Amino acid sequence: MKTSPIKIFKEWYKEELDLTQVRIPTAVCLSTHGTDEFPNARFVSLKEIINDAFIITGPLNSLKGIEIAKDNHVALTFWWTETERQIRVQGIARKIPERLADKYFHERDIYSKIVSSICEQGKETKDAKLLEQEIQQRVSRKEMVDRPEDWGGFSIDPVRIEFLEFKASRFHDRKLFELENGKWKGKQIQP
Structure with missing residues (x-):
């Protein structure tokens, strides 16, 4: 198999985006090694x-940020309902540069920016209603929000990518690509 798995991913991704009606078509499941094993x-x-x-x-x-800092071996799983395809990616996560984090933060809507500047994701809150009121007040004032220092992102360099196309016969088409010495090696695998 000589085809680049990134090229296949981009083609499949475009096909799904062209067909899908889901509200968040860019959703992907990120898996990490938990701090609790x-x-x-x-x-x-x-x-x-x-x-x-x-x-x-x-x-x-x-x-997720704490877990990636501890062990940067992660997995991404895409499931696309329109094209009935799944893609599994395993790779190494690294923090993105500050300028790129600034770009992505700037592209967010005001509500998302304010939530990110006020909330500590996943931490306990004593009064969710009070927190929500503060967010609503800041949104209504259309406050300018700078990217918080603890907001950024990760670049995941794949080392393994598996493509699966579901078939009604259950004889699914599966291809596995693995990075070996800087080159992608592909093989057909059983369903």
Whole structure:
């Protein structure tokens, strides 16, 4: 198999985006090694692919940020209902540069910016209503919000990418690409 898995990903991604009606078509499940020895998974939004790396963003002091700082071996799982395809990516996560974090933060809507500047994602709150009121007040004042120091993102360099196309016969088409000595090696695998 000579085809680049990144090229396949981009083609499949475009096909799904062209067909989908879901509200957040960029959603992807990010899995990390939990600090409590359990795997941890949550949905994040794929921002783009830069230099063949998958870009995600969020608070660096959140549980996902803490877990990635401890062990940067992560997995991404895409499930696309319209095209009935799944893509699994395993890779190494690294913090994105500050200028890129600034760019992604600037692109967010005011509500998202204010939530990120006030909230400590995943931490306990004594009064959620009070916190929500503060956010609403700041949104209504249309406050300018700078990117918090603990907000950034990760660039995930893939080392393994598996493509699965579901078939009604259950004889699913699966291809696995693994990075070996800087080159992608692909093989067909059983369903």
